[in-house]
Amino acid sequence: MHLTGYFLQRLIRGLVTFWFAVTVTFFLVRLLPGDPVLAVAGPGMTEEIRQTQLELYGLDRPLAVQYFAYLRELVQGNLGVSFLRSQPVSQVLMERLPWTLLLTGSALLLTVILGVPLGVLAATRARGWVDQVVQITGVVGQSLFVPSLGILLLYTLGLMLGWFPIGGAVKSGLTGVSYYLSVVHHLILPSFTLVLAQLASYVLTLRATLIEALGEEYCDLARAKGTRENKVIWKHALRNALLPTTTLIGLQIGFLVGGAVLTETIYAYPGVGRAIYEAVGQLDFPVLQGAFVLLAATVVIANLLTDIAYGLLDPRVRA
């Protein structure tokens, strides 16, 4: 009952966020110096294309009229035309989106799988040497520049040791099981780059909330009842400590997407991020704008899913 209200509220928030993203892009593109047609047709456009785009978006009409025309096109999935590929931007990007989702999704999953035990280890040995190591590594880990990390992994594990391929997402000409194995093989380095870049803040947050939770009265009560410490940690404290980290994941998705742009550039991974890098080099503005809108939508949806997970995990949300 209350859960529906909570989800509805989150849904509206997600829609507002996306609307804000779209609106900001619209006005930035038009108020900044430069020809606004550039943002939907690219610099190499012919006069004919310029005229079509001018008419389509009504760029000679008042800003408000233009704005609604832009929203109308957007709702229909029209993000303009990539001039260099003479393909609709939505088509160019939708081919690439699955790879980015695979990369960021796997990185997120691995962060949680590795982060939970590390956080528990640091919290239960608070002030011990394991904890000290985790904290110092954590500070350094939070300061890692994604391309630096990516280049380091690529150079050592990819080039010197030759364990992993150094670019691309899959070897061509493969089918069946070997296709999927190749996908995983190509995914490992880029995914780990993203995991290492964000693992630190996840572990440090979990450590802090877990230490707090372990000092709560309900944990003392569980101990007083004779519950083993392991059970107190994993069954009682961790369940509560995981909730704030769920929120953190939501916040980190935006960072993760930015990291994906940089990682895909290094590993020539054929996702949306690599498309952004290529579009920067060719000044393909429609692709840049479309990519931001698409990534913003992805982040909003991912956040919505985290919120729903939060609502299901935390009974207090329903009360």
Next chain:
Amino acid sequence: MTMTNTSTTAPTLAPADLKPAQRTWRAFRRNPLGMGSAAVILIMVLIALLAPLLAEFPSGYGIEILMPPSAAHPFGTDDLGRDVLAQVIWGTRISMIIGFASSFLAILIGVALGILAAYAKRLDAPISMMVDVSLALPVLPLMILVAALVGPSVTTLVVVIALFSWPEVTRIVRSQALSVTRLPYVDAARTIGGSHFWIMTRHLLPAVAPIIVVSVVLTASRAVMSEAGLSFLGLGDPESWSWGKILFNAQRSGALTVAWWCTLFPSLAILLLVVSSTLMSIAYNDARNPKTREN
């Protein structure tokens, strides 16, 4: 991040007549991590200021291409035979300028909006919503779009990074200022007829000042990373060197697969600056907090 107790010095009770700032400084001075980080940052600032004296501006072509580190070129040379050490030194300059300028701008906007949101009840909801919404968006792709449209230059980078970095500052400042607006002395200031502007600048601003100090350092280090990211994607100022641009050159020319020195040294420079900034702000926080200070 709670790296308390990094200082192991025996507790010495500060004389009661010391000002809070002096007490903070006394505690900060005793923390080796904090002082070390401050020294590293100071050295980097000096390198940035003295770049023209330390190395020649790397330009043109050399004959010794892709040479590993040697006595003549301690950091090696790149694919056009340019000295990597010189690039890192000149890169320090641009990375620092952009880091500090954009964090200054971001803090200015962030603090103003944060205090306004905390003080003016009617503005709180819209400002907070704007902050929440912008924090949820993928900032890097947005920065890329704007920087590409305006055309890359140092000014563009500063403005673009500042434009998308203030929400974090606003969020922190607002929550701190909010707790102060409920204190009796703010009511007292209002009762004696103080103007809104006077209350905000004279009573709220000093209360959030320590937060601002931490923010300057952290926002600047994050701005350095943003600059490096944008430059790495080819949106750096075409006229000057920055750490991100060295990485971009290595990536574009393919040097990164053959010459580790082209990417290692600028990477270390970024890491060193960001780690020092983080440690320094942790040490400052510990020094400022009476609970951790007396330990």
